[in-house]
Amino acid sequence: MNRKAVLAIAKKDITSITSSVQLFLPIIVVPLIILILVPGGLLIAARYVDVTETTNMGPILKLLDNLPAGNLKTALDSFTDINQKMLFLFLNYFFAPLFLLIPLMAASIVSANSFAGEKERRTLESLLFAPVDIFSLFLGKVLAAFALSMVMAVVGFILYGLVVNGLGYAIFHRLIFPEPNWWVLIFFVAPSFSFLAILFNVIVSAKVKGFQEANQMSVFVILPVLALVISQITGALLISSKVLWVIGIVTLLLSVFVLRQIVKHFDRNKLFESQIF
Amino acid sequence: MRKVIAASSVYKSYRKDPVIKDLSFTVSEGEIVGLLGPNGCGKTTTVRLLNGVISSDQGSIEVFGLKPEESGEDIRRLSGVLTESAGLYPHMSGRANLEFFADLYGVEDKGRVDQLLKDFGLFEHKDKKVGSYSTGMKKRLGIAKALLHNPKLLFLDEPTNGLDPEGARDLLVYIKKLNEEKGVTIFLCTHILNHAENLCDRFLFMADGTIIEEGTLAEVEARYLKEFLVEVETDIAEEKLPEELKASFSSRDGNKLVFKVASKEHIPQLLAKLLEVGPVYTSRILGRDLETMYFKIREAKR
Numbered sequence: 001m002n003r004k005a006v007l008a009i010a011k012k013d014i015t016s017i018t019s020s021v022q023l024f025l026p027i028i029v030v031p032l033i034i035l036i037l038v039p040g041g042l043l044i045a046a047r048y049v050d051v052t053e054t055t056n057m058g059p060i061l062k063l064l065d066n067l068p069a070g071n072l073k074t075a076l077d078s079f080t081d082i083n084q085k086m087l088f089l090f091l092n093y094f095f096a097p098l099f100l101l102i103p104l105m106a107a108s109i110v111s112a113n114s115f116a117g118e119k120e121r122r123t124l125e126s127l128l129f130a131p132v133d134i135f136s137l138f139l140g141k142v143l144a145a146f147a148l149s150m151v152m153a154v155v156g157f158i159l160y161g162l163v164v165n166g167l168g169y170a171i172f173h174r175l176i177f178p179e180p181n182w183w184v185l186i187f188f189v190a191p192s193f194s195f196l197a198i199l200f201n202v203i204v205s206a207k208v209k210g211f212q213e214a215n216q217m218s219v220f221v222i223l224p225v226l227a228l229v230i231s232q233i234t235g236a237l238l239i240s241s242k243v244l245w246v247i248g249i250v251t252l253l254l255s256v257f258v259l260r261q262i263v264k265h266f267d268r269n270k271l272f273e274s275q276i277f
Numbered sequence: 278m279r280k281v282i283a284a285s286s287v288y289k290s291y292r293k294d295p296v297i298k299d300l301s302f303t304v305s306e307g308e309i310v311g312l313l314g315p316n317g318c319g320k321t322t323t324v325r326l327l328n329g330v331i332s333s334d335q336g337s338i339e340v341f342g343l344k345p346e347e348s349g350e351d352i353r354r355l356s357g358v359l360t361e362s363a364g365l366y367p368h369m370s371g372r373a374n375l376e377f378f379a380d381l382y383g384v385e386d387k388g389r390v391d392q393l394l395k396d397f398g399l400f401e402h403k404d405k406k407v408g409s410y411s412t413g414m415k416k417r418l419g420i421a422k423a424l425l426h427n428p429k430l431l432f433l434d435e436p437t438n439g440l441d442p443e444g445a446r447d448l449l450v451y452i453k454k455l456n457e458e459k460g461v462t463i464f465l466c467t468h469i470l471n472h473a474e475n476l477c478d479r480f481l482f483m484a485d486g487t488i489i490e491e492g493t494l495a496e497v498e499a500r501y502l503k504e505f506l507v508e509v510e511t512d513i514a515e516e517k518l519p520e521e522l523k524a525s526f527s528s529r530d531g532n533k534l535v536f537k538v539a540s541k542e543h544i545p546q547l548l549a550k551l552l553e554v555g556p557v558y559t560s561r562i563l564g565r566d567l568e569t570m571y572f573k574i575r576e577a578k579r
């Protein structure tokens with residue numbers, strides 16, 4: 001592995017993304033909506049609206065009644081007000097899979113652009129003519145996407161914490177965020193999910209001709225997260241720390257498998273030919 | 278002299294479409310060799326094969342005694358390549374581009390980037406984005422990029438494409454100097470024949486993925502020039518020509534007479550006979566330039 005080249009490629013790719021409004025804007029705007037506007041709006045609205053009076057809360061109220069013993073039940077039992085319970089559940093649990101979208105989206109955009117962007121700019125050949133092994137080239141691309149997605153995860157986590165605790169203090173009279181599941185989410189699940197998404201997207205990006213094509217394919221990596229969101233809301237799966245550990249481990253194992261396939265099957269010749277055919 | 282490149286019976290296809298067929302040639306250390314041929318004949322593919330960017334289907338290639346499939350990285354460390362599109366990042370400045378490639382090529386000399394920017398007249402524009410550079414500036418930056426790691430072998434793919442005459446001349450002078458002063462072997466792919474003629478020691482003529490002829494201009498001339506047209510500037514009137522020269526007289530344009538002779542050895546005789554009847558101011562052989570040879574070879578090998 002060529003460490004200097006890996007870092008140079010990663011740095012160059014991050015600069016490419018941050019200097020392109022078209023690419024960088026969605027990475028910034030979506031977190032602003034999911035992590036600031038929606039929870040902020042919810043907390044402000046909760047001061048004036050009684051959630052039990054809204055018509056579509058039935059399944060969630062049922063879920064609250066049937067919760068098994070554990071951290072969540074203990075935490076919820078500490079609140080007497082149903083509004084507090086609902087908000088606590090929303091902000092600490094239902095938002096968790098949605099939060100995963102933030103690093104995942106950053107990872108997808110950067111990694112979809114990785115090789116496809118080089119092909120569009122006609123710079124891939126310059127990289128292939130350099131004395132850098134293909135694995136280092138891949139690693140540089142992966143590192144750029146991973147670093148940016150982790151920065152988004154951590155910054156998003158802090159901002160979300162400030163919004164939830166800041167605006168929620170008037171309702172809860174104490175800090176309610178983060179629950180233990182968030183630490184697993186931020187420091188284990190988000191990195192594993194992002195890593196797998198990046199590997200998948202980098203392979204796609206290396207095989208297709210342009211960014212649009214790669215970006216369309218990258219939508220597939222969002223699907224498991226949407227499944228998690230739906231399962232949360234319907235009560236099919238409550239994302240406790242234990243569940244998160246399982247999800248993270250499975251994702252990590254899958255990543256290792258994909259990485260081994262990359263090392264085994266990808267070479268300079270194939271990468272070059274992908275820009276022709 | 279040591280062989281820097283040796284290719285023997287190389288074949289390459291893209292999805293069963295053959296692009297290189299039975300390609301064989303050698304390049305010696307310190308030479309400037311021109312690979313000449315029309316667009317799409319396989320020049321760029323040859324450069325890619327030699328650098329191990331793509332792999333051949335058959336045949337053997339050695340660059341500095343190394344096989345591209347096994348030691349591609351070592352070959353690429355010893356060689357520099359200017360691709361036709363220059364391969365630069367438009368959103369980055371000229372300096373940032375060179376710094377990035379310096380990292381890829383493991384260049385330790387911190388002053389190398391600025392030195393090359395100065396050598397190619399780009400230092401004043403170092404902080405401008407490459408997207409705002411003119412074609413000539415991009416080409417110059419592309420060559421600076423290829424020279425970052427002081428390569429021993431330089432591949433130049435259509436280096437003068439898009440350059441104005443002044444830019445092209447400066448570049449050719451620089452390449453010649455690089456070859457003479459540092460002994461860098463130059464492999465030049467081009468279809469601009471007058472540029473190649475002024476620069477190269479030897480030529481490889483390529484068509485349909487294979488080498489159809491090779492040699493120095495004199496060697497090729499000896500093989501393909503079957504008769505010589507000699508243009509003589511003189512005041513001698515056509516009717517005053519000696520009888521034995523009348524058969525070889527071909528045409529007249531003002532005070533320039535053109536004679537056809539079978540070989541170069543006949544030229545002194547021709548001039549001596551003309552001098553007997555009048556003054557001769559200048560004389561030159563017509564149709565011996567690279568372009569004429571190129572078309573004669575292509576016609577002969579068709």
